[in-house]
Amino acid sequence: MFEFKIDDSGQQQAPSGGLYDLAIVGAGPAGLxxxxxASRDGIKTLVFDKSSAGGLAATTDWxxxxPGFPEGISGPDLMDRMQKQAERFGAELLEFEEVTQIEPVSKGHLRVHTASAEVFDAKMVLLALGSHPKKLNVPGEEEYYxxxxxxxxxxxxxxxRDKDVVIVGAGNSGLQEGLNVLNYARSVTFIEFLPYSIAEKILQERTMNHPKSTFYFNHMLTEIKGDAVVTGVVMKNRETGAVVELPxxxxxxxxxxxPDTRFLEGLVEMNKWGYIKTDAQMWTGVEGLMAIGDVRASNLAQVTVAVADGTKAAIAAREYLAELEV
Ligand SMILES: Cc1cc2nc3c(=O)[nH]c(=O)nc-3n(C[C@H](O)[C@H](O)[C@H](O)COP(=O)(O)OP(=O)(O)OC[C@H]3O[C@@H](n4cnc5c(N)ncnc54)[C@H](O)[C@@H]3O)c2cc1C
Known part of the structure; x- marks a missing residue:
């Protein structure tokens, strides 16, 4: 039996237990x-997240x-609304519970194992694991995390606030979050490996024209220095080899x-980067098992795409569950 758990805010309830129609692994935009x-359709749904709900989108400032938010919306606010909407229709949410194994038992029965050695049974499972930030693997990165x-x-x-900040990576995420930091930092220096930015033009214009920003293109960060805390970085010009130290x-x-899909090796088919292959309906090829959102092998990592994947999967789930009853 699952023990009653209370998180920091005292909110979390024990799952109702029994056989769930649908287990969803990951409470980002796709899973929610x-x-x-599914829950609006009366499907008994349990959602797991190894962290708090919201996924990567909840770590995005703006x-x-x-669509639907002409002025934009904060990532945490958008995800809080999605969570409330799912819970309003009866979806159960289990936060800080990492899924470590999916065990196919029989047609219409998959077993979900978690890091706290709990076991949950469901007729089908959606993998909505998303992905997590890559590390640079340079000296100082781990030490000063x-x-x-x-x-x-x-x-x-x-x-x-009023400090000097370095952002490594001038793609969409780096520039989007850099814009946020530019609101309060004294300076923001962007270091990009490539000779150019691959971010959306609108983000490039806003950051590059900002009076507090500096860009180093074609530079590779090689070390993060510090004492008790970070005091500077070292980077190398990839063309000339010149080394630059920046406080x-x-x-x-x-x-x-x-993606964090190692626990699924041998069960589902993945591409060489570990993203899960599916068909257009989000099926993985394993009976009762689907994958949606950023963890799926597709070249678009956006909230709208994750939401669309989740929608398609829930509708396919309804049909699958109905067929099981026949
Ligand atoms: C800085 C930044 C800015 C962005 N800006 C935008 C933007 O402006 N517009 C836009 O459309 N998109 C943006 N994105 C992309 C968007 O956030 C993602 O495409 C979206 O969050 C993907 O949703 P998802 O549900 O597939 O995965 P995620 O949001 O990554 O959620 C996956 C969830 O699964 C959980 N999980 C993983 N493994 C397990 C496990 N084994 N057991 C239990 N839980 C697990 C994770 O904890 C996580 O909560 C941005 C991303 C970043 C990082």
């Missing part, structure tokens, strides 16, 4: 959208391209994302 559709090094400017950026107080790393 599927949960909204989302301007999600939490002491000036961070992968989430939305979470930790306000600690750097700073904080380093935010946005150099891409990678």
């Amino acid at each position: 959208s599927a949960a909204i559709y 989302i301007e391209n999600y 939490g002491r000036g090094v961070s992968y989430c400017a939305t979470c930790d950026g306000p600690l750097f 700073c107080d904080g380093v935010f790393i946005y150099v891409g994302y990678t």
Whole structure:
């Protein structure tokens, strides 16, 4: 039996237990959208998240391209609304519970194992695991993590008011979050491996024209230095080999994302980067098992795409569950 758990806010309830129609692993936009559709349809749904609900989108300061919010919406606010919407229709949410194994038992029966050695049974499972930030693997990165090094400017950026900040990576995520940090930091220096930015033009214009920003293109960060906390970075010009040392107080790393699918090796088919292959209906090829959102092998990692995947999967789930009854 699952023990009653209470999180920091005292909110979490024990799951009702028994055989769930649908288990969803991951409470980001993909998982929560599927949960909204499924639970509204009367499908008994349990959603797991190894962290708090909201996924990567909840670590994003401001989302301007999600339809329906002409002025944009904060990532945490958008995800809080999705969570409430799913719970309103009866989806059960289990936060801080990592799924470690999916065990196919029989047609219409999959078993979900978690890190706290609990076991849950469901007729089908949606994998909505998303992805997590890649590391640079340079000296100082691990040592100063939490002491000036961070992968989430939305979470930790306000600690750097009137400080000098480095953002590694000038893609969409780096520039979007850099814009946020520019609101309060004294300076923001962007370091990009490529000779150019691959971010949306609107983000490039806003950051590059900002009086507090500096860009180093074609530079590779090689070391993060510090004493008790971060004091600077070292980078290398990839063309000339010249080494530049830059004092700073904080380093935010946005150099891409990678899925955490090792526990599924041997069960589902993945591409060489570990993203799960599916058909157009989100089926993985394993009976009763689907994958949706960023964890799926597709070249678009956006909230709208995750939401659409979740919608398609929930509708396919309804049909699958109905067929099981026949
Ligand atoms: C800085 C930044 C800015 C962005 N800006 C935008 C933007 O402006 N517009 C836009 O459309 N998109 C944006 N994105 C992309 C968007 O956030 C993602 O595409 C979206 O969050 C993907 O949703 P998802 O549900 O597939 O995965 P995620 O949001 O990553 O959620 C996956 C969830 O699964 C959980 N999980 C993983 N493994 C397990 C496990 N084994 N057991 C239990 N739980 C697990 C994780 O904890 C996580 O909560 C941005 C991303 C970042 C990082």
